[in-house]
Amino acid sequence: MDTPMIVGIPVCARTVNEMPVHQTPARYAEAVLGGVEALPMLIPPLGERMLAALDHVDGLLVPGSPSNVHPSHYDGGESETPDLHDLDRDHTTLPLIRAAIARGVPLLAICRGIQELNVALGGSLIQRVHIRDGRADHRGGPGPLEVRYGVKHAVSVTGSLARILGAGSIMVNSIHGQAIDRLGAGLVVEATAPDGTIEGVAMPAAKNFVLGLQWHPEWAYAGNPHSVAIFRAFGDACRRTKAQGG
């Protein structure tokens, strides 16, 4: 019997009722199982020792999080969101992303994930998009989950992402306060919001699939043909990688 394809998902370190926990929203693993058609493997935020997980996965999905990459990782000065950091996750995901790209492990990076991808490659972040002149407020706002994760604005799309989506513009949700500022080495912009905020990046010279998205395709993915196409394209890259022996 064939062994199943496995996609690693690095998760967050939180403290809940004084107890340290490792967690991520359930819908990332659900999208890996249903949309990528791979077994999800959660990777705890325990630092560089987690690089060994790459020996056991056919792809890596870096999920979103309310926490922000610490600006010390990109010469960003003082943190403008000092209560919202997760250094354990930073110290795990940044080396994991660099190693995945170097080894040709397919990579899909969502929301905090695209920001980590950019920082891992030497890029920087805008710490509060909503206070920058000319930029919109990209935070989800109040209300029930369906409203917060509901469609908010268009993105114009080019390159490999336009080919995956079969469209030059799509509507997306938006739940982030930070965004890419200086682009990391080797990344190209493939999706942009009307206010100029970078919403999607790819890495054309990478050995394998590298895609970062500032929005959340995993939210109710099965009912959105564009999200289905994104997970299928990532899954196809993982399948090819597995067939070639990693």
Ligand SMILES: N[C@@H](CCC(=O)NCCCC(=O)O)C(=O)O
């Ligand atoms: N904290 C960063 C990244 C935003 C992000 O990943 N949001 C997702 C929230 C949790 C989830 O639903 O996965 C920022 O504010 O830019």
